[in-house]
Amino acid sequence: MQEILGKYSKEKSNLIQILNEVQEYYGYIPENAQVEISEYLSITMAQIYGVITFYSRFTLKPRGKYHIAVCLGTACYVKGSEKILDRAKEKLGIDVGETTKDGKFSLEATRCIGACGLAPVFTVNEEVYGKATVKTLDEAIDKIMENPE
Amino acid sequence: MKTLEEINKIREEKRKELDLRINTSADTREKHILVCHGTGCTSSKSTQIIENFRKIIEEKNIENVRVIQTGCFGLCAKGPIVIIRPEDVFYAMVTPNDCEEIIEKHIQNGEIVQRLLCKDIDNKTVQKLDELNFYKKQKRIALKNCGVIDPENIEEYIAFDGYKALEKVLFHMTPDEVIEEISASGLRGRGGAGFPTGRKWLFTKMAEGDQKYVVCNADEGDPGAFMDRSILEGDPHCVVEAMMIAGYSVGANKGYIYVRAEYPIAVKRFQKAIDSAREYGILGKNIWNSGFDFDLEVRLGAGAFVCGEETALLESIEGKRGQPRLKPPFPANEGLFGKPTLINNVETYANITKIILNGAKWYSSIGTEKSKGTKVFALGGNVNNTGLVEVPMGTTLREIVYDIGGGIPNGRDFKAAQTGGPSGGCIPKEHLDTPIDYESLQAIGSMMGSGGLIVMDDTKCMVNLAKFYLGFTVDESCGKCTPCRIGTKRMLEMLEKITEGNGQKGDIEKLENLAVNIKAASVCGLGQSAPNPVLSTIKYFREEYREHIDFKECKAGECKALMKLSIDPELCRGCGLCKRNCPVDAISGEVKQTHIIDQEKCIKCGTCITKCPFHAIKG
Ligand SMILES: Cc1cc2nc3c(=O)[nH]c(=O)nc-3n(C[C@H](O)[C@H](O)[C@H](O)COP(=O)(O)O)c2cc1C
Numbered sequence: 201m202q203e204i205l206g207k208y209s210k211e212k213s214n215l216i217q218i219l220n221e222v223q224e225y226y227g228y229i230p231e232n233a234q235v236e237i238s239e240y241l242s243i244t245m246a247q248i249y250g251v252i253t254f255y256s257r258f259t260l261k262p263r264g265k266y267h268i269a270v271c272l273g274t275a276c277y278v279k280g281s282e283k284i285l286d287r288a289k290e291k292l293g294i295d296v297g298e299t300t301k302d303g304k305f306s307l308e309a310t311r312c313i314g315a316c317g318l319a320p321v322f323t324v325n326e327e328v329y330g331k332a333t334v335k336t337l338d339e340a341i342d343k344i345m346e347n348p349e
Numbered sequence: 350m351k352t353l354e355e356i357n358k359i360r361e362e363k364r365k366e367l368d369l370r371i372n373t374s375a376d377t378r379e380k381h382i383l384v385c386h387g388t389g390c391t392s393s394k395s396t397q398i399i400e401n402f403r404k405i406i407e408e409k410n411i412e413n414v415r416v417i418q419t420g421c422f423g424l425c426a427k428g429p430i431v432i433i434r435p436e437d438v439f440y441a442m443v444t445p446n447d448c449e450e451i452i453e454k455h456i457q458n459g460e461i462v463q464r465l466l467c468k469d470i471d472n473k474t475v476q477k478l479d480e481l482n483f484y485k486k487q488k489r490i491a492l493k494n495c496g497v498i499d500p501e502n503i504e505e506y507i508a509f510d511g512y513k514a515l516e517k518v519l520f521h522m523t524p525d526e527v528i529e530e531i532s533a534s535g536l537r538g539r540g541g542a543g544f545p546t547g548r549k550w551l552f553t554k555m556a557e558g559d560q561k562y563v564v565c566n567a568d569e570g571d572p573g574a575f576m577d578r579s580i581l582e583g584d585p586h587c588v589v590e591a592m593m594i595a596g597y598s599v600g601a602n603k604g605y606i607y608v609r610a611e612y613p614i615a616v617k618r619f620q621k622a623i624d625s626a627r628e629y630g631i632l633g634k635n636i637w638n639s640g641f642d643f644d645l646e647v648r649l650g651a652g653a654f655v656c657g658e659e660t661a662l663l664e665s666i667e668g669k670r671g672q673p674r675l676k677p678p679f680p681a682n683e684g685l686f687g688k689p690t691l692i693n694n695v696e697t698y699a700n701i702t703k704i705i706l707n708g709a710k711w712y713s714s715i716g717t718e719k720s721k722g723t724k725v726f727a728l729g730g731n732v733n734n735t736g737l738v739e740v741p742m743g744t745t746l747r748e749i750v751y752d753i754g755g756g757i758p759n760g761r762d763f764k765a766a767q768t769g770g771p772s773g774g775c776i777p778k779e780h781l782d783t784p785i786d787y788e789s790l791q792a793i794g795s796m797m798g799s800g801g802l803i804v805m806d807d808t809k810c811m812v813n814l815a816k817f818y819l820g821f822t823v824d825e826s827c828g829k830c831t832p833c834r835i836g837t838k839r840m841l842e843m844l845e846k847i848t849e850g851n852g853q854k855g856d857i858e859k860l861e862n863l864a865v866n867i868k869a870a871s872v873c874g875l876g877q878s879a880p881n882p883v884l885s886t887i888k889y890f891r892e893e894y895r896e897h898i899d900f901k902e903c904k905a906g907e908c909k910a911l912m913k914l915s916i917d918p919e920l921c922r923g924c925g926l927c928k929r930n931c932p933v934d935a936i937s938g939e940v941k942q943t944h945i946i947d948q949e950k951c952i953k954c955g956t957c958i959t960k961c962p963f964h965a966i967k968g
Pocket residue numbers: 537538539540541542543544566567568569570571654655656657658659660692693694695697799873874875
């Protein structure tokens with residue numbers, strides 16, 4: 201945390217930059233991080249909370265070890281990405297925004313990630329699966345389930 | 350640090366060295382293997398392809414061959430793409446395993462690897478990029494360097510006239526002359542609204558203020574659009590240079606670029622461009638002894654569509670919730686931190702250096718009477734060649750969809766195209782010949798927008814499409830004003846009702862009334878334009894709305910609740926494809942006999958409709 205803060209001046213306008221780094225590092229914005237940011241930038245906790253909840257990229261709950269994001273941008277939607285999302289929900293038994301009990305998977309519906317040329321698209325952590333089908337998703341999830349680590 | 354003389358020397362030497370990139374008869378013994386490293390191709394393993402090529406070249410000790418990463422070539426659907434220069438041979442859908450063969454056959458023996466060549470829509474095998482129908486009607490201005498240079502290498506940018514426009518402006522033009530040139534070019538904002546760029550620069554220059562800012566809007570919120578991303582990934586320096594020219598013209602010495610955090614590669618390449626420009630003495634204090642200072646900073650968005658709206662974007666750069674401000678005052682007078690601020694879109698900036706170097710006259714000779722130059726579109730949806738295309742203004746939708754895009758896949762028919770994303774509207778078949786420019790699109794109830802162009806075939810339901818966009822706006826409304834927050838939710842509920850078979854007479858009129866109210870009473874462009882997709886689908890597909898409401902019928906077969914699937918015995922040839930693909934075994938039938946669907950079992954997933962090669966299954 202200190203390392204992240206150290207990169208920025210105490211200017212209030214750095215809040216979103218810092219939150220982005222924290223989100224990237226922890227996969228969510230932990231409460232104690234909020235406290236530290238609040239002290240560092242002299243911004244109230246309420247203001248920080250307001251900013252976190254405004255932007256969909258910031259989350260207050262930890263994500264699963266494997267974060268699956270299905271694109272519901274227009275290009276992907278038109279190519280049937282909703283079916284892939286439905287399948288992911290069914291297979292993992294969770295809804296969008298949730299994490300499986302064992303903390304392994306979490307699911308998100310994203311807007312365009314800019315790979316529309318390959319629509320429909322979903323991602324597992326950093327890896328992008330283009331021209332995806334329900335089958336691609338099944339295989340991706342099965343692969344993770346079979347190899348626990 | 351490099352002096353201007355040193356930069357000019359780099360340009361001269363590098364330009365000679367890189368001639369083979371654009372000249373098929375270049376005088377050279379070198380070969381360059383260009384590998385697309387844009388987002389599309391990267392996600393299908395182009396990084397691995399680059400590594401493999403380099404490894405093989407080293408192992409085999411081959412001389413005079415270089416492997417270069419470039420930005421997007423445009424034809425992302427056929428990626429990963431590899432191009433060999435100078436001969437300009439173009440390989441599509443390359444996998445990391447193909448590298449060895451390309452090296453052995455092509456590089457070492459001068460033989461073309463036939464199996465990796467691309468087939469055009471007319472089934473002709475194509476060797477060169479320019480021979481593809483996809484490229485024939487395109488004109489690349491904003492994307493000029495994309496796919497030609499290594500975006501992370503400033504010297505390659507310099508080689509192709511990079512930072513030459515900056516030199517011209519700093520030493521041979523006054524700020525007023527620059528603004529005059531931009532005005533005369535007829536360039537209009539590419540972020541959506543189409544405001545004349547020169548006029549915006551002039552307002553910002555005239556505004557009083559000790560400190561001014563230049564901002565680049567790279568939030569690219571329209572889902573299904575990736576023009577700005579590709580420019581930042583493929584040619585980041587052209588935006589750096591343009592922002593500097595803008596800074597010089599309006600009297601700003603500090604710039605910010607606001608990029609979506611969902612675009613990590615673009616962020617990284619742009620940051621790298623800033624770093625190299627500083628290192629070469631192009632960004633910083635007293636640039637080339639001209640007395641002009643300029644520096645740039647990257648700011649990340651965090652996933653809020655409304656932050657693409659210029660005043661919300663400024664709030665967000667200031668570290669706050671991105672809620673739009675009331676206008677006026679306009680950013681030109683009171684923008685970032687209350688100071689006069691110029692905001693332009695990425696693609697708008699990408700045109701600037703070319704206008705400065707080639708002149709306003711040249712630029713304004715391209716396009717239509719009121720819309721000059723070119724426009725980049727992200728072509729997506731039900732079209733064969735999905736990807737990035739840049740065409741002169743005035744090109745018709747038909748040319749884009751059929752000549753460039755190669756038409757609709759699976760033998761389906763064109764139904765409509767959507768431009769302008771959630772703020773825009775649909776364009777039906779009868780307007781396929783509309784020339785694409787700001788005025789014509791507006792006249793038919795759509796808008797240019799930022800460049801997303803989604804094509805839909807006849808399996809797409811327009812009521813469902815309107816619902817999709819409304820769902821988006823409801824999610825993204827910032828909640829500041831009631832008409833937008835509550836009104837759009839109301840509209841969404843009504844559309845849900847209709848698509849679920851609970852629509853009532855009068856619903857269409859109610860939707861229209863609500864739409865007019867929301868448009869009139871919302872504070873920012875998001876609310877003001879949110880009803881557009883509904884209005885335009887009603888305008889062109891009123892009958893389809895009626896069918897949903899009066900007959901509880903969705904002919905396109907997308908609204909599941911209304912679907913009753915049946916197989917047309919006249920068309921069914923009994924191939925069994927539907928049966929094999931049905932997830933719940935609802936289809937029965939013997940080979941070569943008409944198949945039938947068990948309505949009880951059918952979960953209306955729609956799979957069989959898309960699978961049937963004879964279009965025998967109808968919703
Ligand atoms: C809801 C909303 C979203 C917008 N999103 C973007 C965007 O993603 N990118 C963009 O350049 N402009 C966007 N705009 C337009 C900007 O407000 C602004 O007009 C533009 O950045 C000005 O640059 P230009 O004159 O070069 O087009 C959006 C506008 C609205 C109302």
